Amino acid sequence: MIHVEIAGETLFTIAGFAVTNSMVGAVLAALLLLLGAWYVTSRSALIPSRMQSLLELPVEWMAGIVEGSTSRWRSYVGLVIALFLMILVANWLGLLPGVGTIGIYHEVDGHEVLTPLVRPAGADLNFTLGLAIITFVVFVWWGVRVNGPVGYLKELVGEPRYMAPLMFPIHLISELSRLVSLSMRLFGNVFAGEVLIATMLALTTATLFVIPLAFFVPAIFLGLELLFGAVQAMVFALLTMTYITMAIAEHGGENAADEDAHGHLDTEPDSHPAASPA
């Protein structure tokens, strides 16, 4: 029987705090990233080894894209790369053998149902919503920083002022739609991938089919999931970059940044002459 839960399943509780299998997936992805970061930083060389080149490749690629967005790219490149890598590793983790297949059996409505010990983090809306909230807070913060709090509110109210009762809720819905679309797109794609693979495995391992089919058909879909996982990570990271770029570039924010930038950030205290001791 095909059984795929929409919500993450609770494995155990710590002081009333439920630990779900998707949380285990997220922690494993974070640990893998930490391990990769430790490996690169501890053995980095001017002439990189193959492994170092491989680990640096996604970082350099994403940094190259973000670099051209605005003159303040250094302020948010870390966030965009972190989101990309986290989502990529979390998505690909779900394709490893044992993830979603090793777990604890329990009975639901007279059927034996498996609760996997690890589930891809992206297949849980809590994870994708959490990432989307981070993105939302950052681009709203950039909007407030560039326009000022009053300027940002004026943006939401819109022009002319007498249209405010109509335009304010429209602007508010439009802003909120970014949050919802970011989280739902990632969740929908990863969860649909999980269901698809589970369905294909169940269909091809049924007695009706011949054995080779049970190997080749899921392999095709696993390959596709490898591609979709990377595409979804890229889309999430690119949209984060786009939203921040729009928040900065609107209303001449980028021009203002150009005047003081040239490699310096106003988030770096040392970049301001006033910040340095006299």
Added chain:
Amino acid sequence: MGLEQGSDGGDGGKPAEGRRTAKMGIAFDLGVRLGVSVVIGLGGGLLLDSWLDTSPIFTLIGMVLGIGAAMYTIWDVAHDAMRK
């Protein structure tokens, strides 16, 4: 690495590439945001109606605002693309 050696976005092909990629991102997003805007408006209206027991006033208002927000999103994206 690119992080240390990169330009500040003020020269060469990198800025153009970055902006092209940003526009691609907006295209990815536009379709979903249209639907989501209507759902948020409609859902908010339904919630308000069930809370205040005023059905179907806020549902209709929410739906109109949601459709308005979807249209505004298209206008905003088009306006942004024209400006650049």
